[in-house]
Amino acid sequence: MNKRNTGTSPTVPARRSFLIASAGTVACLAMRSLFRIAHAASSHVLPPLPYAENALEPVITANSIGFHYGKHHKGYVDNLNKLVSGTEYAGLSLEKIITGTAGRPEKKVIFNNAAQIWNHTFYWKSMRAKGGGEPPAALKQKMEASFGSVDACKKELASAAASQFGSGWSWLVLDGSKLKVVKTANADVPLTTGMKPLLTIDVWEHAYYLDYQNRRADYVNAVLDKLINWEFALQNAS
Ligand SMILES: [Fe+2]
Secondary structure (H helix, E strand, C coil): CCCCCCCCCCCHHHHHHHHHHHHHHHHHHHHHHHHHHHHHHHCCCCCCCCCCCCCCCCCCCHHHHHHHHHHHHHHHHHHHHHHHCCCCCCCCCHHHHHHHHCCCHHHHHHHHHHHHHHHHHHHHHCECCCCCCCCCHHHHHHHHHHHCCHHHHHHHHHHHHHHCCCCEEEEEEEECCEEEEEEEECCCCHHHHCCEEEEEEECCHHHHHHHHCCCHHHHHHHHHHHCECHHHHHHHHC
16 A cells, blocks of 8 residues: 655655754754863863962961952952953963953953952962971072061061051062062052062951951961961072
8 A cells, every 4th residue: 555645754855954954953062062161171260279278277277268269269260250251351361361451440350350360379379388487598698689688578578568558469579680579459460560479478358357357467477487488489580
């Protein structure tokens, strides 16, 4: 018995169209997946802490680091990824975003979040468990040449930290061949003024308030005496 095409089964051209459409859908989904993978690969990520959250105790507690790193630093990363998505800054390195947005009021929010990621990553490396003490000889010589003594350099760092009105950072930098201490407000970073950062101390209240409340000077002096990573500064000066 001959079967008749009743119109309920697809004809050959219809099947061909269906297959072509299906292949197109698969290709489209594959492209979307590739785009998502590429986008994820170019997103900024929260760098791991160079030590355990409790490694800096008792000077800075794990509770304080937990909030500072896990909430504040992570928040800047999450914000930046949202801010640059689909913009000319998507896929650019942090340094390129920072230098490309510095001094541009209309890009201030992007600058702030990018610079705060960079500053915090640099800050964590500026400290270590059982830090402080005598700097390596090569750094000590540079400090003596620029400040007169190691203590004078530490006093300048502490003074810059104490005198920064509101939020900011105290930095040891290399300006040409000379060491200097500078302070910056909010998210500002010496990178944008041609100076080379060697180490930094975060003096935003979120850096010390859980452990020291309003005693910023006590926090700064404890960091300089017991945590500061002179070896990191020397690596950056080389
Ligand atoms: Fe901070």
